[in-house]
Amino acid sequence: MSDAAATATEGRELRAALRETARSFLADRCRPDVVRAIAAGDRDGDALWREVVELGWTGVQAPEEHGGLGAGLPELAVLLEECGRALAPLPMLGAAVLGPGALLDAGGPAAAEWLPRIVAGQAIVTAAMAGADGVPGRLDTRVGAEGGRLVLDGVAGFVADLPAADAVIVAARGGRGEVAAVLVETGAAGVAIEDQPVHDCTRRLARLTLRGVEVAPAARIGGAELVERAADRGALAVAADGVGGAGRVLEITLEHLRTREQFGRPLGSFQALKHRCADMFLRLTGARAAVEHAAAAFDRPGERVAAVAIAKSTAAEAYAHIAGEGVQMHGGIGFTWEHDMHLFLKRAKLGEALFGDGDHHRDRLDRLIFA
């Protein structure tokens, strides 16, 4: 076997093992009643999070010297898929994806300072890569220099896991319009955090307001490239979550259609529903392929933008569609609070809008196609 083939096999095996561990752990510890309890503010969520950290989920991307797994986005995507399946109300976006990813890109002292703490579950670092409306590329934050310090002002909306974060990497525009990524500790003077509760009760988003926040010049850990990669990592994470969620919705729906009888037959025997289930599967299959590819291509030169744009638009929209179909095919019960279907639908609709919606990503593709 060639080295490359051996590495590929190793990667596949690692991912399979990760998936198995994650699935059985979440099936056991993150059942729907637990999800609802944590979403409603139950403190037991902290205990679950500690277990997740012990499993190493916040350290998937970090190199071994920082206590991480030294793996990559394909492995992280597997975990995110499983979290999506389980509707896990965990700060994975911030703590496992955005913060560690951006710090790895930054390298240097910031990475050395924060990564080991993130891996050990002692700190959460998230990233605010967009403006007040949460759309990547539109920034409402400015950074200037004053007496040897950097000064930040402005707002960023819908920042994932910000209420739990110790620091946030903020995308801000400098005096000449250049984009900077600046690490700001959430306890710093002038930082205000305001919850932005959304229909999806399994995620926590907040609005970040910066008023004359002063940081050392070393807090500037990157520029436009870091910001764009961070937003893309977020988009990929949501896409992976969608693959997991959509897969679970399809399973639940198929189970319902197999067992629920009307007109003396199982619902699933009606072709009108069968074809739609087949269509759900077509879209899911496409979403899965797109996400797998984007995770693998993320760091290959010139491939990231197209791969992420395809994955985000395909997977997030597939999830929303599949969850909507799931609700409809459950009939009246799909419309009730007690049934999980609405939790999936709400998470899917939020995922569609987070880190740029389908149109946003198709516009990026459009620019590449006609470049």
Next chain:
Amino acid sequence: MTASPVSLRLSAEGGEDPAELEAWRTHVRAWVAENVPADWRARMTGAGDEEYVAFQRWWMGRLREGGYLAPHVPKRWGGGGCTLAQQVILAEELAHAGAPQLTVTSTALYHAASTLLAAGTDEQQARHLPAILAGEIWTQGFSEPGAGSDLASLQTRARREGDRYVVNGQKIWSSYATYATHCLLLARTDPDAPKRRGITCFILDMTLPGVQIVPIRQSTGEHEFCEIFLTDVELGADRILGAENDGWRVAQGTLSTERSVFVLEQIERLCVTRGRLTADVAAQLPALNGTPAEGRLRQSLARLYAETEVLRLICYRMLDDLGRHGGAGPESSVIKVMFAETLKRVDELGTTVGGLDAQRLRPHTQGVNWESGDWMVDLLATPAWTVGGGSSEIMRNVIAERVLGLPREPGAA
């Protein structure tokens, strides 16, 4: 604005004078302008159940005083006694003014009133129609846990004992049952007859011993629906609507109620909602200036504009048929599916256009389905139309089999 084409055509059929109809419109419009509180949405945003129900009662009272409540019910029962053309105009004017919809009493005013008019005895009509017009709340006890789309397979049993019936069973999805004093109940009176033959429609007094109501919470967070448990509930034979074992036919009449002027009003209201969607899209365009996404958004809106207009035109044709022959053509089933799905697309586009902001939890107006002022809540509420009262799938089967004459699916009676 002149009378809509349909009201003119209807007036010709009904021998009405177009000028008189114009006068009616002017009359209605002036009343609406004076009586619809401009700030009712703001006041009802975030309102609790009690407050909302009280407001509904207040608005119903206003309509009654104005003579605009239940325009389809004859005057002698306290209704508007309006001609079809007048009803159309009233629906249009209320919709265009963004007047509150009657939701809590809609089963009473539309389903129960129409069923009583079509199948009730003189005594039942005299007892219930004036009460309904005075604000009696009704619910509909058709569906059961095991019988939804396949309504005819319902299991609730009404056993005859002398001149009484003893009812046992469970109903589900009954809208506003918590507030209802009466229920249109379907129960099986002849378990040996073919599925559709042995069913009887009853008027159930919800305060009778043995009636238990349990609210269900829906995905929007509200408690509009309930389960009803019936244990040895005794009903007199005078509570039968129509004939014994003829309940299926009676129920079909009840269900078709929502495919008349009622649906025109819904469509007109959807067109008003479309105006709100247009404003939301317009607000997004500057940020998308010149991008392909801008073009796609404009196309989506234009497409929905055309769809809602077409819906309106189909509805006019249906009303035309009603005016001419007193019965609706195939348009009524078409409208049921198209309305539900167009509505869903409107809510979807509104949610998309709103971006992350549309995902935020915020206080909304309850009870009016797709006019809550929150696109995401409206989207979550669409099963009221895509599932309730005959799902889109069932309606498609109906169109394929009864309108297009295709053979039945094997096994599906």
